[in-house]
Amino acid sequence: MKPTDVLIPVLIFAGMGILFGVILAVAARVFAVKKDARAEQIAEVLPGANCGGCGFSGCAAFAEAVVRGDAPANGCRAGGAACAAKIGEILGMEVTAATPVRAIVRCSGGAGHANLKYHYEGAADCLAAERMSGGDKMCATGCIGLGTCVAACRYDALHIVEGQAVVDADKCVGCGACASVCPKHLIELIPADAKYCVMCRSPEPGALTRKQCSAGCIGCKICEKQCPTGAISVNGCIAAIDYTKCTSCGACAAKCPRKIIREL
Amino acid sequence: MMNILLLMFTAILVENFIFAKFYGCCPFLGVSEKPDTALGMGMAVTFVMTVSGGVTWFVYRFLLEPFHLEYLKTVAFILVIAALVQFIEMFLRRFVPALYSALGIYLPLITTNCAVLSSALLIVQNNYNFIEAVAFGFSAALGFTLAITVFAGLRARMNAADPPRAFKGFPLTLIAAGLLAMAFSCFSGVHL
Numbered sequence: 001m002k003p004t005d006v007l008i009p010v011l012i013f014a015g016m017g018i019l020f021g022v023i024l025a026v027a028a029r030v031f032a033v034k035k036d037a038r039a040e041q042i043a044e045v046l047p048g049a050n051c052g053g054c055g056f057s058g059c060a061a062f063a064e065a066v067v068r069g070d071a072p073a074n075g076c077r078a079g080g081a082a083c084a085a086k087i088g089e090i091l092g093m094e095v096t097a098a099t100p101v102r103a104i105v106r107c108s109g110g111a112g113h114a115n116l117k118y119h120y121e122g123a124a125d126c127l128a129a130e131r132m133s134g135g136d137k138m139c140a141t142g143c144i145g146l147g148t149c150v151a152a153c154r155y156d157a158l159h160i161v162e163g164q165a166v167v168d169a170d171k172c173v174g175c176g177a178c179a180s181v182c183p184k185h186l187i188e189l190i191p192a193d194a195k196y197c198v199m200c201r202s203p204e205p206g207a208l209t210r211k212q213c214s215a216g217c218i219g220c221k222i223c224e225k226q227c228p229t230g231a232i233s234v235n236g237c238i239a240a241i242d243y244t245k246c247t248s249c250g251a252c253a254a255k256c257p258r259k260i261i262r263e264l
Numbered sequence: 265m266m267n268i269l270l271l272m273f274t275a276i277l278v279e280n281f282i283f284a285k286f287y288g289c290c291p292f293l294g295v296s297e298k299p300d301t302a303l304g305m306g307m308a309v310t311f312v313m314t315v316s317g318g319v320t321w322f323v324y325r326f327l328l329e330p331f332h333l334e335y336l337k338t339v340a341f342i343l344v345i346a347a348l349v350q351f352i353e354m355f356l357r358r359f360v361p362a363l364y365s366a367l368g369i370y371l372p373l374i375t376t377n378c379a380v381l382s383s384a385l386l387i388v389q390n391n392y393n394f395i396e397a398v399a400f401g402f403s404a405a406l407g408f409t410l411a412i413t414v415f416a417g418l419r420a421r422m423n424a425a426d427p428p429r430a431f432k433g434f435p436l437t438l439i440a441a442g443l444l445a446m447a448f449s450c451f452s453g454v455h456l
Contacts, residue, residue, distance in 0.1 A: 009333050016327075016340070020347035027351055031358035 038090055039063045045086040046076055049154045053077045053175025066091070074098040078155070078173040100192040101174035103157070103167045107143035107186050108199040108260060110164030113215035114142045130183035138212040141201040143186055149178035169264065195248035196241065200260045203236040217260045223252035271396060272403035281379050281404050282411040283448035288379030292412050293437065295370060302416035306409025308367040310402065312352060312374045313383050316345050317401020320384040321394055334388075341384045349375045379408055415444060 042063035050058040054075045056065055065071035066087060073091060074084035080100055088094060107114075120129055120136035126148035129135045135144040143164040150158045150165060157171035158178055165178075169192070179187040186201055198217060202209050206218030219237025226232075231245035232252055239261065241252075253261045281287045288309070295305040320341050328334055353371050356364040364371075374380060383404045387397045418440050427436055 008331055009336055012327065012331065012333065013336070013339070013343070016323075016343055020343065024347060024350050024354075027354045031354040033357055033361075 036064070036067045039067045041090045042066055042087050045079070045083060045090070047078045047083070047173075049078060049175075051078055051154050051173075051175035051177050052180075053173070053177065072098070077101060078175045080173065101189040102169050102172040102192045102194075103174060103176065103178055103187050104190050104197050104199075104264070105143060105149075105158075105165045105167055105187050106197070106199055106201045107141070107164055107184075108215040108262075109137060109139060109142040109213050110145065110166075111162040114139050114213040115211070126183050127181075135184070139202050139204075139209070139216065141184055141186065141203070142213065144184065148181050148183070149187060152177045152181040191243050194241075194243055194246070195263060196246065196250065196253050196261055197264055198239045198241060198261050200258075201238060203238045205237050209237070215258065215260065218258060220257060222255050222257060223261055226251040226255045268396065268399050272399055272406075275400055275403040276407040276410065277448070277451045278454050280407040280411055280448055280451070281382075282408060283445040284452060285382070287382045288377055288408055291370075291373065291377055292408075292415065293441065295373075296412050296416040296419055299413060299416040299420060301370075302412045303409070304367055305370045305373075306405075306412050307363075308370045308374055309377060309379065309408050310405035312345070312349055312371075313380050313405035313408075314398060314402040315352065316341075316348055316380055316384055317387055318394065318398045319348060320344050321387060321392070321397040324388050337385065337388060338381070341381055345380055345384070346375050379404070411444075411448075415441065418444065 039060075040063070043060050046059040046063060048059050052058070054062045054071060054077065056062040056071065059076075062071055062075065066073055066075070073087045073093070075098070076083050076087075077098065077100070084098070114137045116136050117133075117138045118136055120132060122128055122132060124146050126135070126144040126146045129144045129146055134140055135142070137144065145160055145163040145165060147158075147160050147165065150160060152158075154175070154177065155171050155173055157168045157173070158165055159168065160166075165187075167178075167187075174189055174192065176189050179185075179189060184201075190197060200213075200215070200217040202213070202216045204212070204216075206220065209216040209218050217238050219234050219239070221234045221239075223232045223239050224234050228249060228251060229245045229247055231242045231247070232239055233242070234240075239252075241261075250263065253263055275281075279285060282289065282292050291305055291309070296302045323340055323344055324334075324337060328337055328340060333340075349372065353364070356367070356371070383401050386404075387400055390400075392400055419437060422436055422440060431439070
């Protein structure tokens, strides 16, 4: 074996590498795309958490969409009013803040209220537990409590308390990242100033709900009758509050026999 | 001319990359959720495979063969394909932004698509000339596009169906892929 047998391939490949590198470097210069400077400015005032609450893949994508006019300037829920105002400054227009929202876990099955159908010993992840015949709770809409939403939250606003996820309203920015990962679809975004919420989502008839959980909505319709503004409706044995009509009077919570409608 | 057409027909149907050779199964299963993204992926692959077929032919003929470095062709082809995909991506972003955003993430993904590499290797193995090489790359990719688009159509239909729980999702996808491959195997009887 001659030394050139090694040297020639090495030289050829090094040459190819350098040649391609130079071509790509030149191409990057020649084909550079001019970006709207405003998009970069907007991206800087955004929180930068890439939470996806705006519906775009990240803060940079949202910034570009705002510049193009495809997204509302107040579309960043995490940034809130302050961020909307800064974007307005950059774009040179008046921007009013969107109604702030917060996430809420609509389940009260923690602290042993929900009855179990088996003992789950698997990966500590709600999605994995959901695969095992829908989790260990008898209730098909009960919080599994393994913290997939906690892991998804970028603002440390979710914690597992007594076996179920609970949202810390002070930290929640309403991005909705948790809501999109919850396999039970238990997490909802409600107006941040909402005072009352139905903390259950079980649509089962009352008798069945009682068997499954000692803290479930039985669809008794007392709240519906109590509500002076007609904001509460009971569909399929589960109460729901229409926040556009709710006046936060608390009549429903006072009379709920299961204490499911709670003051937040 | 006739043998070019025959070569293209063979590459598209008889020796379909996915159903007869099982190249490029990853994007075939991964990017076939919706017919339009599948078509986007197919277009991106067609674009890259046609160009890479020609470029790798040149690299092999005029760089590797004269120095007797045929044994390094895999490494050389990967290098060429990776650089080519990068270059095409930049080129499209600048001059054809509509196509660039349509192809989106699929374009860089092609770097690691084994169908592209295998078409380059097959071209060398079969001793094609330059025109045959480009035609082979183009038509093999066309076969890939055909397969992935047809399959995406099937999957769109399957989404509406209500199969038993155990079959839902990926299991049914694999079964459908197998059935489709069997349907395509009828072309293997065609001798040209």
